[in-house]
Amino acid sequence: QPIYCPLGTLAVLTPFSLALQTPSVYTCAALLTGNTVVHKPSKYTPGIGQAVAELWDRCQLPRGVYNMVQGPGSHIGQYLLGNKSVDGTLFAGSHSTVQDISSKLELPPHYPLICQLGGKSSAIVLDDADLESTARALLAGAYRMTGQRPTSIARVFVSSVIANVLIDVLAKSIDQIQVGYGEDSTAYLGPMISDHWRTRFHRYGHTLFSNGHTPIRETENIDNLRRGFYVKPAMYNISWTNGAPMLHGEPPGPLLMIYEVQDINEAISLHNQCDFRR
Secondary structure (H helix, E strand, C coil): CCCCCCCCEEEEECCCCCCCHHHHHHHHHHHHCCCEEEEECCCCCHHHHHHHHHHHHCCCCCCCCEEECCCCHHHHHHHHHHCCCCCEEEEEEEHHHHHHHHHHHCCCCCCCEEEEEECCEEEEECCCCCHHHHHHHHHHHHHHHHHCCCCCEEEEEEEHHHHHHHHHHHHHHHHHCCECCCCCCCCCECCECCHHHHHHHHHHHHHHHHCCCEEEECCCECCCCCCCECECCEEEEECHHHCCCCCCCCCCCCEEEEEEECCHHHHHHHHCCCCCCC
């Protein structure tokens, strides 16, 4: 029979995407199972991290049960992981980040490293799909939260029979999307989290174009009177038979990639080649 017992002091490293949900779930799980916590929120969302800390501070917990430290993951996060006083880590973020962390720190095999890794999702659209409702679902899945959720849709495998019609519907809908300040009721999506991520968004679009894929709506900035890193939603038609199918990795930001396929079997085959599948 397994013996359930607390691990001890857990480092909780959380990203800027789902910046309230992920810390809440992780810290609750850790504390309810008898551990103490040192929480490091993303450097991009320190205010939300502070809000989580203040909520825990209102609970009737002894001092030192929940703790928070702010700072970049490259310094503070790696310090926590390498600290011998930490008995385990709960991590949410990218697969490449946790691989880099594990290789650099050479964590022992018994070290509890519990990960939730993002990768974005794919969708398959067949001949009999209702194009209007499908387009709405794809737009929401790809562009809500400016495409920065780990559960966002990045790739669409669509039957060639309806591909042109679906692309036309999506393109017209993209042109109507309002990008602006989050508290503006007409804004469908806001800015990206940082200039670094906006640069990655543009680089990915350039990589797609340089590999022979067709921009339907390019990666572009938007001038805005407010501070922030505003971009237009992008969409590319992927010529996946040209030797660069772009099935691996997580496209940053509001970027949707369309793959035309002959039938469901070809769609499933491409889907199963992706690094990240949901």
